[in-house]
Amino acid sequence: MKADAGRIASIARAWPADLRLVLLFGPDESASRDLAGQVLAGLAAETLTEIDGASLKHDSQALVAAATSLSMFGGREVVRVDGLDEAGLPAVEALLAAPAGHPVVALAGDLKAANKLRQYAEKQAGIASSAQYEATLRDAPRLLAEMAAPLGLRLERGVAEILFASAAGDRQVMRRELEKYALYKDSDAGRPQRLEAEDLAALGITSGDAELFAPIAAITTGDVATATDLLARLPDGTAIPLLRGLERRLVQLIALRVEVDAGRSPDSVVEGARAIFFKEKPIIAKALGLWTQDRLQRAMAEVLAAERGVKTSGGLADLGVHAMLLAITRRAAAAARRR
Structure with a gap:
């Protein structure tokens, strides 16, 4: 049956x-x-x-x-x-x-x-x-909530998307992450605790490698020249951490863009958000002004597909990933020119 x-x-x-x-x-x-x-x-x-x-x-x-x-x-x-x-x-x-x-x-x-x-x-x-079919980012809140409930975790808005993206949709990885945070929060079904963005940051899930911060910033703000230069400087083998860092940034932008679409300015949304490093605030605010939800969802789908390609035998190499990322950067640059 x-x-x-x-x-x-x-x-x-x-x-x-x-x-x-x-x-x-x-x-x-x-x-x-x-x-x-x-x-x-x-x-x-x-x-x-x-x-x-x-x-x-x-x-x-x-x-x-x-x-x-x-x-x-x-x-x-x-x-x-x-x-x-x-x-x-x-x-x-x-x-x-x-x-x-x-x-x-x-x-x-x-x-x-x-x-x-x-x-x-x-x-x-x-x-x-x-x-069993592959889940999408839209499934993340329901899927992660179902996994988290028996562990006594109640997910703050946006947390499910961050966890989903950081695990590239792998359910076993997501479950292990939730189990880790349940230990961190000392939660169980009889003693539920809220899992917030600050908790993810506390254990490092939202912090990328320092060398990847600048290219991700350039990609999401449409700085084609800087992105081209920085991607060329990255050592071989950085495709996966780069893609995962960008996934986390896109998830963050998707969550924040909801507030922009509700009528708030990008600057006020960023200022009111928690767990954003102060040096990142102007970069994220600029990106929020360039990306619509549809464009963010499209970029996320491309990045997740690229990660799967890298992990597949004979899939994308770093050069192919860089070409895809520059295409995303050019779309952000085109949005900036239309403003």
Whole structure:
């Protein structure tokens, strides 16, 4: 049967007696692994048996054997399958035909709608089948709030977007960050605490490398000549920290631009904002006057896509990132000329 993230969360709290398998798949692998981690943590098993999904192609009974084995220590066992694919369908069919055994949590890749494993899983009451898709910045407040609530964290406006951007949308990274801040704030579900921008700054999440401050300022204020010069001076291998620093600045601008669109001037918005270093205030105020929400969202999408490209084998090199960043700078410069 199909299951959304809420259903998987309830399974993590209490595994239903009639459930045999949780199948997590989709293009967002980090989301699948994050949910799998939550389910496994909720089961609190004493023994975890791990199976390579590819091996099930050659041994369709291996999954049944693992799920019905006797526990050596008498405690709860759980089976985790990584890399399950269509070739493992006979093993899944055998699992459902066998007597009930240990819970099984399986991770698959991006199973398309026509995939036979996916089609089978979505029709079986004994399988919770959940597709995970990449979240966007618009999803950040809801997604981070859901993660933060069990930790006793209530996110101040703008915090979710900063965390999302700093983690490049990776849900496992976001969860680890929230767990870190829960320790910092000494919070739990029974003792909730607010997580504010100052808390992020206190542990360094909003502070970039000093050498990246100037190029990010030039990019966001449309200073093409300075951006060109500074980007050329950066050493190789700085693409990821540069992109992440720019992501944080764009998230900040997106949050502040809401106030500008409500009728306030960029200068008054910046002066009234917290956790902005005084030397950055005139730069951020200038950028706020150049960027509309639509342009900021477009730039954020390009920067996030570029980061994914850098991390992908054969993806963008530093030179390609610099070309993309200069294109963004030129758009800000064009906005400045229209003022």
